[in-house]
Amino acid sequence: MNSFTEENYLKAIYKLSLNGVQGVSTNAIAYKLATKPSSVTDMIKKLADKKLVxxxxxxxxxxxxxxRDVAVSIIRNHRLWEVFLVEKLNFKWDEVHDLAxxxxxxxxHKLTERLDEFLDFPKFDPHGDPIPDKDGYIVQHKDITLSDLKIGEKAVVVGVKEHSKSYLNxxxxxxxxxxxxxxxxxxxxFDATMQILVNNxxxxxxNQASKNLIVKKN
Amino acid sequence: MNSFTEENYLKAIYKLSLNGVQGVSTNAIAYKLATKPSSVTDMIKKLADKKLVxxxxxxxxxxxxxxRDVAVSIIRNHRLWEVFLVEKLNFKWDEVHDLAxxxxxxxxHKLTERLDEFLDFPKFDPHGDPIPDKDGYIVQHKDITLSDLKIGEKAVVVGVKEHSKSYLNxxxxxxxxxxxxxxxxxxxxFDATMQILVNNxxxxxxNQASKNLIVKKN
DNA sequence: TTATATTTTTAGACTAGTCTAAATTTTATT
DNA sequence: AATAAAATTTAGACTAGTCTAAAAATATAA
Incomplete structure (x- = not known):
């Protein structure tokens, strides 16, 4: 079994690898986990001994x-719990991250699968992030953001790139x-500020805000 | 905030105090938590520094x-989650202890109260143990067990005193x-073995088994 | 291509929690 | 009341994870 800490490192490395980066840097991991590079080096050695990296x-x-399998299963869990918290316990989408x-x-395994079934096999979490299926398969968003659109175009909000409470709120x-x-x-x-109609x-x-809103054109 | 370990010690001490014991012994705690008396002494000092004991x-x-407040709120949580696992996720009563x-x-606080509401304010967990209310008030079972009954008496099963998987199963x-x-x-x-009718x-x-089954006479 | 800046690693120390072995205190027994 | 037994505490060591400060390696820039 892996400790919570090990799992958090794996998750961080997974997320930092998503944009096709080969060889995630010690500093990047340290920044993401709000820890020091020397701590990261120590942990990486441990994960390497366990053949996880x-x-x-x-x-x-x-x-x-x-x-990767461990990281994806943690992310699957996280997103399923977020769905539970929002859909069943009526939390708002800006309140669920820390609990999840x-x-x-x-x-x-059993808890995750039962939860998935109870929630009726959701495909996306409350922020629009895709939920990996039980074999670890995960569809990546094509990240078209609101800021990519031109005057007159129409779109639907499908996700966010930034998950801070203040932004979601x-x-x-x-x-x-x-x-x-x-x-x-x-x-x-001048500054790409947009004037838009949201449900009329x-x-x-x-621009700061529109860059982080993922949309689907229609 | 208290660590998981501290919370487990508080819970153990709470449970060992239930039968009116004044001054729970180091050995008893060590046995309950499957650890060593010397470790218990160390932790007790820490809890005393924090004014928890x-x-x-x-x-x-x-x-x-x-x-006590911390211990009771952990127990409240534990029992609410057990109800969730059994009622919503269809786990069996012998499967939920470790997850809870x-x-x-x-x-x-917020998660617990939302969960309580979602479960429609249950009063007992799947093993018949009472769930403390949000102010920490908890009704203790009067422990009449099956072994206390005499020939001809009638009763209903309301709980168990032993929570092992094998017993529940x-x-x-x-x-x-x-x-x-x-x-x-x-x-x-000779040995108090009982012949009974269970739902006819x-x-x-x-006797070993009947001593651990809590019943209500009727 | 040599010097400088940046990144990464190492060395050594710290905290939480645990352990063994030895010392101390309490309890039980004669 | 003295002694033996049991319970408890202390002392010192270990692991996981973290940190600071210094050393080493890599990347950048003149």
Whole structure:
């Protein structure tokens, strides 16, 4: 069995590998986990001994098949619990991350599968992130963001790239929840601020915010 | 915040105090937690520093109000999660203890209260143990066991004193689940083995087993 | 291509929790 | 009340995970 800490390292390495990076750097992991590079080096050695990562000094680290499997199953758990918290316990989408961060480590095959069934096999979590299936297969979003759209285009909100409470909270206030329908009315040339219609209501949104909102054109 | 380990010690001390014991012994705690007395001494000092227990060397330990509150809230959590696992995820009553042992430590007021509501404020867990209410109030079972009954008496199963998988599993096979109706047909004088009717089916049950089955006479 | 900056690793120390073995205190027995 | 037995505590060591500070390797830049 792996400790919570080991699991968190694997998850971090998995996420940092997503954009096709070969050899995740010690510093990047340290930053992501809010810890020090020296601690990361220590842990990487331990994970390498357990064949969860492959590692050569100074060359960064990669997950092995075994390590990837663990990481994906933690992420599966995390996202299923988020669905549970929002759909069954009526939490808001900006409240569930920290709780799911704890629940994800109760990593028992049977519990996960029962939960999945109870939730009726959801495909996406409350932030639009895809839930890996029980064989670890996961569809990656094509990340078209609101900021990629042009005046007159229409789209639907399908996810977020930024998961902070403040961002999620802000989006909700602007009615920019999953499934919201958007029409681009105007874009300020200087700073890319957008004027849009969200379910027929006028909303002004900064580039900072629109860059992090994943949409599907239609 | 308290660590998982600290919480487990508090829970153990709470349970060992239930039969009115003043000053829970180091050895008893060590036995309950499958650890060594020297480890217990170390932890007790730590808990005493945090005002969670009162402690005098060689005199055993007692929970303070603060320590009792923590213990009871962990137990509340544990039992609510057990209800969830059995009622919502269709686990059997002999499968839920270890999972609840992990879930109980995710001790967030809001999560617990939402879960309680979702489960429709259950009063007992799947083993018949009472669930403390949100103010920490808990009704203790009067422990009348099957072994206390005489020939001809009638009763209903309301709980168990022993929670091992093998015992629970055995009970289920004999249809001795919560709510089962019992009539005592005969008792062997030599070893107190009972011949009983369980929902009108004949069952033979040893004293060892009947001593651990909590019933309500009717 | 040599010097400088950055990244990474090592060395050694710290905390939480545990253990064994020895010392101390309490309890039980004569 | 003295002694033996049992329970408890202390002392010192170990593991997991972390940290700081210094050393080593790699990358960057003049």
């Amino acid at each position: 492959s590692y050569q000094k100074y060359q960064g680290v990669n997950l092995t098949k075994k390590g 961060e704890e629940l994800e480590h109760i990593n028992t 802000y989006l909700e206030q602007q009615h920019l929840v999953l499934g919201a329908e958007i029409i681009i009315k105007d874009i300020v040339e 209501k006028h909303v002004i949104i900064s | 009162s402690y005098q060397k060689y005199q055993g330990v007692n929970l303070t109000k603060k320590g 042992e992990e879930l109980e430590h995710i001790n967030t 055995y009970l289920e096979q004999q249809h001795l689940v919560l709510g089962a109706e019992i009539i005592i047909k005969d008792i062997v004088e 089916k004949h069952v033979i049950i040893s």
